[in-house]
Amino acid sequence: MIRLQKYRVVKLLDYRLFIFDLDNTIYDENNYLRKAYNYIAEMIFKKNSSLSVRQMSSFLISEFENNGRFNLYQKLLDKYDIGNFPLKEFLYCLRNVPIDCNSIPIDKKVQELITILINHKKMVSVLTNGNPDQQKNKINSIDFPHKNEIKIYYASSKGSEFEKPSPYFIDKIKYDSCVEKNEILFIGDSKIDSDTAKNSCIDFMNINQIEQL
Numbered sequence: 071m072i073r074l075q076k077y078r079v080v081k082l083l084d085y086r087l088f089i090f091d092l093d094n095t096i097y098d099e100n101n102y103l104r105k106a107y108n109y110i111a112e113m114i115f116k117k118n119s120s121l122s123v124r125q126m127s128s129f130l131i132s133e134f135e136n137n138g139r140f141n142l143y144q145k146l147l148d149k150y151d152i153g154n155f156p157l158k159e160f161l162y163c164l165r166n167v168p169i170d171c172n173s174i175p176i177d178k179k180v181q182e183l184i185t186i187l188i189n190h191k192k193m194v195s196v197l198t199n200g201n202p203d204q205q206k207n208k209i210n211s212i213d214f215p216h217k218n219e220i221k222i223y224y225a226s227s228k229g230s231e232f233e234k235p236s237p238y239f240i241d242k243i244k245y246d247s248c249v250e251k252n253e254i255l256f257i258g259d260s261k262i263d264s265d266t267a268k269n270s271c272i273d274f275m276n277i278n279q280i281e282q283l
C-alpha cells in the first residue's frame with residue numbers, strides 16, 4: 071500500500087486538480103525506449119540482413135543508458151553500415167513502434183495515487199513534452215488506471231515555445247478545468263517540471279517524494 075500518512079493524504083486531497091508529467095513520472099520511459107530500439111534494429115535488419123538485430127539493439131540500449139539519447143542515430147551510423155536507413159526512418163520507428171495497448175506497466179505507487187484521486191472525484195490530467203505521435207503511442211502502450219477519465223495535453227503540439235517550462239498549457243488546463251491556481255498540484259520528476267510549476271505559480275511535488283509522504 072502506498073505510504074501516505076493520513077494527515078498527508080488529507081493535505082494532498084485539498085487540491086482539486088492534479089497534473090502529472092508522463093515520462094519517468096507515471097512510468098519508466100526505458101520500458102518504451104527498449105522496445106523502440108529493438109524495433110529499429112529489426113527494421114534495419116530488413117534492409118541489411120548481414121547485420122545482427124541483437125547487436126544493434128544492445129548497442130542502442132547501452133549507448134542510451136550510458137550516454138543519453140543525444141546523437142544516437144549518428145553513433146549507430148558510425149558503428150554500422152546503415153546508410154540505407156536514414157534518420158527520418160529512425161525517428162519514424164522511434165515514434166511509431168507497434169506496442170500492444172496497455173502492455174507497459176506503470177509505477178505501482180503512481181497507480182495507487184491515481185486510483186485514490188479518482189475515487190475522491192479529483193480531476194487528473196497529464197501534461198507531456200515530446201513529439202505528439204510518440205507521446206500518443208506511449209499513452210496507448212501504458213497501462214494506467216482510469217485512462218478514459220484522464221485528459222492528456224501534448225505540450226509540443228503547438229510548437230516548442232509552448233512546451234514546458236512555458237506556463238501556457240498549465241493556464242489552458244486551468245481554464246478547461248475551471249479551477250483556481252491554488253487548487254492545482256503539478257507532479258513531475260524533473261527540473262523542467264518544477265520550473266513549469268514555478269512559472270505557472272502553482273504548487274509542485276516531485277514524484278519521488280511520494281515514498282516519503
Ligand SMILES: [Mg+2]
Nearest residue numbers: 091093094259
Ligand atoms: Mg519526466
